[in-house]
Amino acid sequence: MAQKPSIPKGTRDFSPAEVAKRNYIFSTIKTNFEKFGFQPIETPSFENSETLMGKYGEEGDRLIFKILNSGNYFFDKNKIEIPVSIDDLQVKSAEDISKEELIQLNQFTSKISEKALRYDLTVPFARYVVQHQNEIEFPFKRYQIQPVWRADRPQKGRFREFYQCDADVVGSNSLWQEVELVQLYDSVFSQLGLNGVTIKINNRKILSGIAEVIGASDKLIDFTVALDKLDKIGEDGVKKEMLEKGISESAIEKVQPLFNFTGTISEKIQKLAVLLANSEEGMKGVNELQFICDNVSTLGLQTAFLDLDVTLARGLNYYTGAIFEVAAPKGVAMGSIGGGGRYDDLTGIFGLKNMSGVGISFGLDRIALVIEELGLFPEAVLATSKALFLNFGDKEALYAMQAIGKLRQAGIKVELYPDNAKIGKQFQHADKRGIPFTVLVGEEEILNNQYAIKNLASGEQQKVDFATLVTLLQ
Structure with missing residues (x-):
């Protein structure tokens, strides 16, 4: 007996409906990337x-x-x-x-093995910039939407093949880029109907400054990893973990303000300025945050909220300035649906020094799950053909095909049932496919240059001329 076909663990097949939903998200993200001046590039699937x-x-x-x-x-x-x-x-x-x-x-x-599938889009982008540095006009704003591969242990929500959607600016230190990236997040999520996402922001220099002020610079990673768990294990749990990692009680005392770090963004920035007054690095971070948050506040956001989260510590070895993470709207249990930050030396790994960059990415799979959970996919996304022309024989099919050609030119999705099968079977096909209308064409309709259109939801049927048919299907 032939073995049942299967796919490798950690990969997925996508049905027509799933692909339509994913394309809707891709298209929204892409439109916004281009609106903000980002240009598309693609790199090979293996390097x-x-x-x-x-x-x-x-x-x-x-x-x-x-x-x-x-x-x-x-x-x-x-x-x-x-x-x-x-x-x-x-x-x-x-x-x-x-x-x-x-x-x-x-x-x-x-x-x-001299080649490997790409693991993310950032390293190939760095390679691209170095390889093409003489053709690129800097600052260079690029976006990339392509699949990446990881030989990870497959588990719920973790796949070996998945898409990344990245936008980066390389070749400029200006903090206006960070302001724009916050606006870009806001624009995409507002257009997708995901109102009320929280764009969390922090700065790597602030984390370094805090570790410096409490005399634990050598414990920066331990300190931030513990602080990052504040919402999960609470103040006592975080302090216990810090002590276990060798951070002194007096050091922990100095950061007491971080454990109840509430208030507006400007109040939080004031608290940080007091805490980090003696750290040059820390104060640089405070000033950068102040610039970004003040300008975002003045310009305003459509539906997203900006929040300063001092426990945010993603990609510590990687980021050197602003750090971003996007949380789904309140009430939806989901990890981050986007993230990014500023890196001072993206291309240094390939020998091109001092090329600063800042970028963000969108978590496509998680975004799709959140939109699904909140029922926010527009009906138009899921619609297949608008109408199915039933097949009563070759003469009728030819008459139908002439109308179908004109309807398609008008941008309307329609199709002919290919076989002269029982009418019940043809109706059933339209129903299973979720096609809202059927069009019937018999001897009488051909004679009078008409079409009988039936709304499958209401059961209502009427005979119309071609112009009315177009109007109804639009």
Whole structure:
């Protein structure tokens, strides 16, 4: 018996309805990217391994999908030295491989695999900028909407293949870019009907400043990781974790204001200015936040809220200035639906120094789930054809096809049932496909140059001329 077909774990098939919904989101994001002056680029789905390896930390390296070179390398002992423990390595999961074994495996892999599927859109973008620096007009505003791949353990909401939607500006230090990116988030989510999202903002320099002020600069990561859990484990839990990580009681006392960090944005900024008065780095962060928040406030947002969240600490090794994260509207339980920030040296990894950039991305899959949960997909998105012309035979089908051609030219989605099947079966087909109208054409209609149109929801049927048919279907 033939084996039942399947797809690899962590990948998905999308039905016509799902693709229509995703395209609606893509199209909204793309329209706004272009409205804000971002230009599209595309990069290959796979890159040379050395472009990707070592750019995402040890954990990231494990999750990069390698592509096997063509050719029979495995048995060509002259070309390649196979690690002694290759059999052991095959049965181990990535988490159980020791550092030495990982180095050995990577050396082996590099000989049989010179390419890898891209892990994100940021590193390929950095490579693109360096490679094409003489053709690019800086500052360069680019957007990219393409799939990425991660050899992750598949679990709920985590896939091995998914789309990223990124917009970045590279080649400018101006904080007006951050102001515009907040507006871009607001514009996209307002257009999607997701009113009331919260755009959280923080600054990497503020986190560094706090760690400096309390004399725990060497514990910056431990400090921010613990602080980030404030809403989950509460003040006592955070303090306990900080003590366990070797942060002193006197240091924790100094950051007491952070544990009840409430008020308006300007009140929060004032509190930070007091707390960070003795940190040059921290005060730079305060001034940057003040500029962004004041200008966003003056210009106003359509439906989103801007909030200063001092516990926000995404991508610490990566970001150097503003950090963004977008939370779904209140009442929807969902992780972040977007995020980003400022990085001072995006292209340094490829030898082009001091090229500052700032960017944001949209979490397509999560956005789709939130819109679905709130019932905000417009009906037009899901509609298939507007009308199905029933088939009573070749003569009638030809008459129908002449009308169908003109309707399609008018931008109306219509189709002919291809077979001269039982009428009940044709009606059933329209119903299952969610097509709202059927058009019947028999001897009498041809004779009088008419069309019988039936509204399947109400059951109402009327005979009309072509001009009226167009009006009804529009």
